[in-house]
Amino acid sequence: MTSKKNITGSEALIHCLLEEGVDLIYGYPGGAIMPFYDELYKFQDKLQHVLTRHEQGATHAAQGFARVSGKVGVCVATSGPGATNLVTGIADAMIDSTPMVCITGQVPSHLLGSDAFQETDIIGISTPVTKWNYQITDVTEIPEIMAKAFYIARSGRPGPVLVDITKDAQFASFDFNYTPCTGVRSYKPVPKIKTTSIDAAAALIEKAEKPLIVWGQGVILGKAEAEFKAFVEQSNIPAAWTILGVSAIATDHPLNVGMVGMHGNYGPNMLTNDCDVLIAIGMRFDDRVTGNLESYAKQAKIIHLEIDPAEINKNVHADVAVLGDVKQTLPLLTEKVTAKPYTNWFAAFKKHDEIEFEKVIKNDLHPTKEGLTMGEVLKEINRASNNDAVIVSDVGQHQMIACRYARFSNSKSNITSGGLGTMGFALPAAIGAKMGAPEREVVAIIGDGGFQMTIQELGTIFQTQAAVKVVVLNNDFLGMVRQWQQLFFDKRYASTEMVNPDFVKIAEGYFLDAKRVTTREDLGSAIDEMMASDKPYFLEVCVEKEDNVFPMIPSGASVSEIRLS
Amino acid sequence: MEKKYTISIYTENSVGLLNRVSAIFQRRHINIESITSSASEIEKVSRFVIVVSLSEEAVKKVVGQIEKQIEVIKAFYHTDEETIFQESALYKVASKSLFEERHIQNIIKNSHANIVTVNTEFFVIEKTGFRHETEQLYSDLAPYGLLQFVRSGRISVTKSPMNIKALLTRLND
Ligand SMILES: Cc1ncc(C[n+]2csc(CCOP(=O)(O)OP(=O)(O)O)c2C)c(N)n1
Ligand SMILES: [Mg+2]
Numbered sequence: 001m002t003s004k005k006n007i008t009g010s011e012a013l014i015h016c017l018l019e020e021g022v023d024l025i026y027g028y029p030g031g032a033i034m035p036f037y038d039e040l041y042k043f044q045d046k047l048q049h050v051l052t053r054h055e056q057g058a059t060h061a062a063q064g065f066a067r068v069s070g071k072v073g074v075c076v077a078t079s080g081p082g083a084t085n086l087v088t089g090i091a092d093a094m095i096d097s098t099p100m101v102c103i104t105g106q107v108p109s110h111l112l113g114s115d116a117f118q119e120t121d122i123i124g125i126s127t128p129v130t131k132w133n134y135q136i137t138d139v140t141e142i143p144e145i146m147a148k149a150f151y152i153a154r155s156g157r158p159g160p161v162l163v164d165i166t167k168d169a170q171f172a173s174f175d176f177n178y179t180p181c182t183g184v185r186s187y188k189p190v191p192k193i194k195t196t197s198i199d200a201a202a203a204l205i206e207k208a209e210k211p212l213i214v215w216g217q218g219v220i221l222g223k224a225e226a227e228f229k230a231f232v233e234q235s236n237i238p239a240a241w242t243i244l245g246v247s248a249i250a251t252d253h254p255l256n257v258g259m260v261g262m263h264g265n266y267g268p269n270m271l272t273n274d275c276d277v278l279i280a281i282g283m284r285f286d287d288r289v290t291g292n293l294e295s296y297a298k299q300a301k302i303i304h305l306e307i308d309p310a311e312i313n314k315n316v317h318a319d320v321a322v323l324g325d326v327k328q329t330l331p332l333l334t335e336k337v338t339a340k341p342y343t344n345w346f347a348a349f350k351k352h353d354e355i356e357f358e359k360v361i362k363n364d365l366h367p368t369k370e371g372l373t374m375g376e377v378l379k380e381i382n383r384a385s386n387n388d389a390v391i392v393s394d395v396g397q398h399q400m401i402a403c404r405y406a407r408f409s410n411s412k413s414n415i416t417s418g419g420l421g422t423m424g425f426a427l428p429a430a431i432g433a434k435m436g437a438p439e440r441e442v443v444a445i446i447g448d449g450g451f452q453m454t455i456q457e458l459g460t461i462f463q464t465q466a467a468v469k470v471v472v473l474n475n476d477f478l479g480m481v482r483q484w485q486q487l488f489f490d491k492r493y494a495s496t497e498m499v500n501p502d503f504v505k506i507a508e509g510y511f512l513d514a515k516r517v518t519t520r521e522d523l524g525s526a527i528d529e530m531m532a533s534d535k536p537y538f539l540e541v542c543v544e545k546e547d548n549v550f551p552m553i554p555s556g557a558s559v560s561e562i563r564l565s
Numbered sequence: 566m567e568k569k570y571t572i573s574i575y576t577e578n579s580v581g582l583l584n585r586v587s588a589i590f591q592r593r594h595i596n597i598e599s600i601t602s603s604a605s606e607i608e609k610v611s612r613f614v615i616v617v618s619l620s621e622e623a624v625k626k627v628v629g630q631i632e633k634q635i636e637v638i639k640a641f642y643h644t645d646e647e648t649i650f651q652e653s654a655l656y657k658v659a660s661k662s663l664f665e666e667r668h669i670q671n672i673i674k675n676s677h678a679n680i681v682t683v684n685t686e687f688f689v690i691e692k693t694g695f696r697h698e699t700e701q702l703y704s705d706l707a708p709y710g711l712l713q714f715v716r717s718g719r720i721s722v723t724k725s726p727m728n729i730k731a732l733l734t735r736l737n738d
Contacts, residue, residue: 123581128588132635133581152635185736186577186638310629 004176009139009169010039012176013103014047016146019178022074024048024065024435026058028085030078031118033105035170050435050464053456055082057428059089060454063098064432067415068390068440070223072099072153073432079105080118083164084125088422090160091129095419096244097221099158101149102126108168109137122164131159139172143179151181156189157308158221191309193324193332200320201303202336204277210345211237212268212275212300214260214289217244217418218282218307224327225249225411228281231330236339238349240268242283244418247408251387257349261289262553263400266360266562267352269553272297273560274348281305282326285315286419295558305329359564360550365405371544372520374398374473378405380524381443381471384531389441390415390433392468394426394450397479400549402445412437424453430468431460441469441531448474448500458510461536469530472503472540475547483548507538514538569598570624570642571650571721574613575605575729577636586613586637589630595619599652599718607730610638616719639732643723650721654699655681656690656706657713663688672705687712 002019004011013036017025027049029037040049052058055077062073073093077086083104093100107116123135132152134145142165149161205211213235219228225248232239232249238257241248249256258265260272272278278300283289290296293315304311304318305326312321322329364375378401381389387407392415393399399416408414415433417425430444451472461468478496485493507514513535517526523541530537553562576582583602590597598616605612617624624642631640660683662669673680678692692702699716 124584127581127584128592184635185733187635308633310626310633312629314626314629 002176002178006173007176008035008039008171008173009142009165010035010171012139012142012174013146013165013170014039014043015176015178016143017074018046019180020072020146020150022047022072024050025074025076026050026052026061026065026432027076028052028055028058028078028082030082030105032079032107032167033076033082033103033170035167036076036103036105049076050431050460052428053459054454055085056088056424057454057457057460059086059093059100059102060422060425060428061432061435061460062100063089063093064392064415064429065436066098066100066432067429068412068433069436070412071436072101072150074101074103076103077105078118079107079122080120083122084120086162087125087129090126090162092417092420092422092425093160094129094131096417097158097217098160099153100160101153102160102162104162104164105170106135106164106166109166110168112137112166122162126162129160130162133162133164135164135166136169137166139169139174142169143176147179147181148184152184152187190307190325191323193322193329195332197320197322198329198332198336201279201322201333204301204303204320205235205237205279205337208277210271210275210342211235211277211279212271213237213239213279213281214242214268214272214283215239215245215248215281216242216283218305218326219245219248220411222282222307222326224325224330227327227330227334229253231334231337234334234339235337236342237279238342238346240265242286242289242418243403243416244414245283246403247411247413250409251407252409259404260559262291262555263404263549263551265353265404266356266551266564267349269551269559269562270352271348273299273558275300277301277303279303279305280316281330282307284311287315290315291553291557291559291561295560356551356564364401369544372518372523372541373547374401374543375405376520377471377473377523377527377541377543378402378445380527382407384527385441385443389413389443390437392416392426392430392433392442392444394444394446395421395423395480396447396450397475397483397547397549398445398447398473400480423450426450427454427457427470428460430470431457431464431466434466434468443469443471446470446472447479448472448476448498448503449478451503455506458507458512458538462510462512465536467534467536469533470507470536470538471530472538474500474503474540474542475545476500477545480549482546486546486548488554503540504538512536512538514540516540516542518542567618567620569616569618569645571645571648571719572613572615572617572624572628572631572640572642573721573723573727574615574631574640575607575638575727576611576613577638578609578611579636582634582636585634586631589627590617593627595623595627601718601720603720605729607733610729610733614719614721638736639729641723641727643721647725648721648723650719651693652696652699652717652719653691653693654702654714654716656692656702656711657687658690658706658709659712660684660686660688662709666709669706669709672702676702676705678702
């Protein structure tokens with residue numbers, strides 16, 4: 001327990017952060033949070049504050065930091081517009097289960113409810129998108145609430161927590177005592193494991209002839225990569241990933257059969273409707289994964305390993321629910337399974353892979369046409385980074401291409417906005433990712449549309465010199481929407497064509513090294529040059545304007561109605 | 566198949582919780598038929614009683630989402646058969662009816678309602694019972710002119726034990 005006599009609420013907040021092991025926060029100052037910033041000034045050597053150029057950027061940076069490091073990301077904003085600017089990032093963190101603590105300043109408590117200058121009801125606004133939130137009006141509550149905030153954000157299924165602190169509580173003084181939170185009586189972060197569920201799961205797996213594993217981010221959030229790998233190898237079951245699960249085991253692992261979902265691989269999607277036992281591990285059967293639920297894996301028995309009881313039977317009925325932290329449940333299950341060859345089953349995956357290669361991958365990665373494809377850019381990045389970069393993607397076609405083709409050797413390497421699909425996520429998230437894993441190469445893959453949603457964070461990159469590599473795949477279109485318009489709206493390209501500025505000049509305006517590539521001959525060397533740089537670097541690659549991402553499960557269709565063209 | 570369910574939620578005493586709980590229903594377009602919040606049998610623990618008409622599958626999912634809230638200790642759902650439940654209603658009537666219409670005194674007596682207060686201008690009747698009983702009294706009194714009418718949400722206890730005390734003792738350890 002740490003104690004300090006007679007300190008202000010603001011100073012107390014800083015001690016809370018230090019006690020929780022935080023040494024880096026993202027934020028933006030303003031009236032109602034000024035006492036805190038004033039204290040921050042005095043603690044600069046212990047607690048680094050990164051000034052983003054917009055509060056949304058602060059949330060995404062905190063998310064990027066959290067996702068690569070497994071630690072809680074922290075961001076700070078003032079009341080009113082500062083607080084409302086956080087909402088998108090909080091919602092994103094909520095749906096992608098990212099541990100984050102947001103601190104917002106609030107008008108003095110005597111003005112609450114008076115429509116005071118920059119007063120918004122951020123507790124009301126953020127309630128549906130936070131795991132927990134709380135407004136502090138009494139300085140003495142600060143240590144307990146902050147301890148609780150961190151505990152809730154990181155425990156169980158992680159998520160964002162918002163703490164709103166009135167200005168008077170920041171100014172007031174009290175005697176500070178800090179004890180970390182170890183439990184909240186009404187909150188059970190990890191459900192108790194039922195050994196009968198493990199037995200039932202093992203029995204189903206034992207009888208299976210065509211089992212399929214689909215794993216999600218739960219494996220990474222549970223820090224259970226080793227346990228997961230052991231389970232996959234011990235059982236010899238083909239394993240497919242969701243967009244947030246990828247990188248928990250290496251892309252090159254022989255049992256890794258690729259991605260499920262709307263733009264996932266042909267084999268795992270088609271064979272979802274052919275498997276006899278589907279083992280879902282730390283994933284939540286999102287509609288982008290399942291397509292039409294009426295025709296999703298109806299022939300299969302479903303085993304669902306999950307930490308959040310509310311996910312069981314939410315979208316897909318589980319024949320066996322294995323509640324618990326996968327770090328604990330997986331080893332129990334591994335003990336009880338034995339490898340079988342599944343020869344014909346693996347052959348089915350191979351057959352589908354060959355079809356997908358012929359119809360899609362070949363043209364994406366080894367194009368014969370003149371224009372550059374997004375896929376070949378990813379291929380070059382894989383080559384230049386030895387399949388070991390952290391890839392931070394934005395939202396759209398480039399995101400799907402990045403997730404399909406980026407190759408990973410280490411966990412926590414694919415940072416993308418999965419559940420919310422937030423354009424503008426990648427640039428600030430990459431800043432956070434670089435700061436959370438400074439030793440790693442961080443490459444942001446961003447579309448020309450999404451880049452302009454948080455483009456101002458180039459300023460943060462310049463100021464901090466965070467050595468992120470920013471690649472904009474420019475197709476002069478809101479490409480993913482254009483693709484839907486082409487396929488489902490008779491090519492009526494309503495408001496998807498972009499007249500873009502000179503991105504290289506903009507990057508240069510922020511004093512960043514910047515380059516544009518338009519031809520295949522220049523691509524490899526440009527990427528080598530970017531990777532060789534130990535500074536931030538901006539690369540615009542002008543790609544084919546009207547390429548489409550395939551395979552594709554049209555929205556509302558069954559996984560087995562996946563289209564290859 | 567839709568059915569009437571009573572959801573009982575034991576919670577910590579926290580300001581924002583009502584918002585969190587009602588948002589769960591709102592997001593799913595579920596109409597709350599009645600909601601009450603009060604103290605429970607345990608000190609500092611509140612109890613919500615919410616009545617909804619839903620399929621059992623849907624009510625299960627909603628209860629799962631409610632239990633997920635940090636400050637919710639435990640949530641249950643029950644059918645009418647599994648609970649003892651009542652509602653209270655207050656009826657304000659002009660006093661002259663009481664004195665001039667003999668019939669009204671019979672209505673009050675037969676419905677087992679109580680007169681809470683009487684003065685020269687109005688009197689107030691209270692009736693606790695099932696919905697159809699308070700509704701019956703409403704239609705019986707309506708011809709005499711109701712100055713005001715109000716009915717509470719359902720309050721309910723379950724026939725089977727809830728064991729919240731035991732749960733809390735476990736959680737407190
Ligand atoms: C904030 C936000 N607004 C709108 C959308 C809808 N949307 C999804 S993808 C997309 C197009 C993205 O275009 P761009 O960033 O150029 O990427 P591309 O698809 O061309 O690779 C849009 C508008 C979104 N996901 N997020
Ligand atoms: Mg684009």
